[in-house]
Amino acid sequence: MPNTPRLEIQNIKRQFDGLNVVDDVSLQVQPGQVTCLLGPSGCGKSTTLRIIAGVDMQDSGKIFVDGNLVCDTVFRVPPEGRSIGLMFQDFALFPHLPVAQNVAFGLKGGYSTNKARVDQLLDKVDMLRHVDSYPHELSGGEQQRVALARALAPRPRIMLMDEPFSGLDNRLRDGIRDQTLEVLKDEGAAVLLVTHEPAEAMRMADEIALMRRGKIVQQGAPYNVYNAPVDRAAAAFFSDVNVIRSQVHNAQAETPFGRFLCPGQQNGRMVDIVIRPQHLRIDFDRDGRGPNPTPQDGVPARGVVTRARFMGSESLVEFRMDYDGSILKAQVPNVFLPQVGTALWLMIRRDRCFVFPSDV
Numbered sequence: 001m002p003n004t005p006r007l008e009i010q011n012i013k014r015q016f017d018g019l020n021v022v023d024d025v026s027l028q029v030q031p032g033q034v035t036c037l038l039g040p041s042g043c044g045k046s047t048t049l050r051i052i053a054g055v056d057m058q059d060s061g062k063i064f065v066d067g068n069l070v071c072d073t074v075f076r077v078p079p080e081g082r083s084i085g086l087m088f089q090d091f092a093l094f095p096h097l098p099v100a101q102n103v104a105f106g107l108k109g110g111y112s113t114n115k116a117r118v119d120q121l122l123d124k125v126d127m128l129r130h131v132d133s134y135p136h137e138l139s140g141g142e143q144q145r146v147a148l149a150r151a152l153a154p155r156p157r158i159m160l161m162d163e164p165f166s167g168l169d170n171r172l173r174d175g176i177r178d179q180t181l182e183v184l185k186d187e188g189a190a191v192l193l194v195t196h197e198p199a200e201a202m203r204m205a206d207e208i209a210l211m212r213r214g215k216i217v218q219q220g221a222p223y224n225v226y227n228a229p230v231d232r233a234a235a236a237f238f239s240d241v242n243v244i245r246s247q248v249h250n251a252q253a254e255t256p257f258g259r260f261l262c263p264g265q266q267n268g269r270m271v272d273i274v275i276r277p278q279h280l281r282i283d284f285d286r287d288g289r290g291p292n293p294t295p296q297d298g299v300p301a302r303g304v305v306t307r308a309r310f311m312g313s314e315s316l317v318e319f320r321m322d323y324d325g326s327i328l329k330a331q332v333p334n335v336f337l338p339q340v341g342t343a344l345w346l347m348i349r350r351d352r353c354f355v356f357p358s359d360v
């Protein structure tokens with residue numbers, strides 16, 4: 001069978017106290033691919049991972065590794081027989097063992113029998129010179145890299161990682177993420193990484209599975225999930241969003257920024273026009289007049305700056321809009337930092353806005 005997924009889970013369900021914590025989740029991960037399970041706290045990510053690892057048990061659904069069933073509700077391969085490596089946030093190295101023996105811990109015969117493999121991995125994570133060090137002699141980032149080598153030592157076919165970078169400070173994190181990714185790709189494992197940070201998922205993932213209240217609501221390449229969100233909440237999970245609400249007439253919604261097409265929406269339906277702050281265009285006020293409307297940017301609407309924050313690579317500017325007093329947020333390149341009280345005109349890029357039926 002071509003392209004048998006390395007890991008496949010089908011219709012996994014798990015209840016706690018009558019609540020569907022994992023609610024019919026299906027996923028596939030190919031060898032050498034990184035899939036991120038991304039979602040807010042409590043949505044069921046870790047529970048899904050624990051079920052795949054075999055340390056928790058699903059109420060229903062199946063798990064396959066390389067096309068072979070490892071667990072359904074009758075049959076169950078124990079965790080150690082699944083060829084799955086684990087790396088969790090609170091990865092603990094054994095404090096009384098040097099790095100070499102930490103990495104060799106899961107291997108038959110220890111370090112002396114597996115020196116070549118252990119040294120190769122330590123070299124890959126750039127820790128070979130610390131082979132005789134003890135964990136307390138290493139920085140957080142260094143310990144993390146040893147933990148990665150340890151998880152990879154038995155050549156797992158699948159790596160499950162649960163927020164493995166959240167204990168590291170920001171600057172360290174980016175470097176370690178990139179290096180970890182390189183080593184994982186090199187080893188050819190299929191990776192399922194859990195995170196609640198969109199930036200981490202975008203940086204690491206070939207594919208993102210967006211999870212909410214126990215369900216996967218959208219799945220795809222980071223570019224697609226970001227640029228074609230399935231609903232307002234999916235859009236808002238990745239950045240701040242501005243929402244302009246309107247009512248549909250003849251498949252169009254009239255707003256202070258002009259008309260938006262709402263194909264397939266019934267007359268009278270309320271819709272949300274959703275736009276990320278970086279896709280608002282700002283223009284100057286010319287004695288109470290704004291720029292001319294264009295097909296790409298629609299009609300301008302005027303607002304007054306209520307807040308402007310310099311963030312380094314960009315500025316965040318908030319406006320109180322003349323038309324109804326609502327607040328819109330724009331993100332602009334840092335050279336532009338308007339004063340509070342300035343009147344400016346905003347336009348909405350048509351090709352960057354999303355139109356969804358309002359859910360309230």
Ligand SMILES: Nc1ncnc2c1ncn2[C@@H]1O[C@H](COP(=O)(O)OP(=O)(O)OP(=O)(O)O)[C@@H](O)[C@H]1O
Pocket residue numbers: 016017021039040041042043044045046047048196
């Ligand atoms: N053993 C358990 N008994 C009862 N409830 C549980 C158990 N394990 C998890 N839950 C509940 O299931 C829900 C999902 O938990 P889970 O740990 O999977 O969330 P998560 O998505 O990993 O969140 P976070 O990002 O905060 O780690 C939570 O409401 C949690 O309280």
Ligand SMILES: [Mg+2]
Pocket residue numbers: 045046047162
């Ligand atoms: Mg969790």
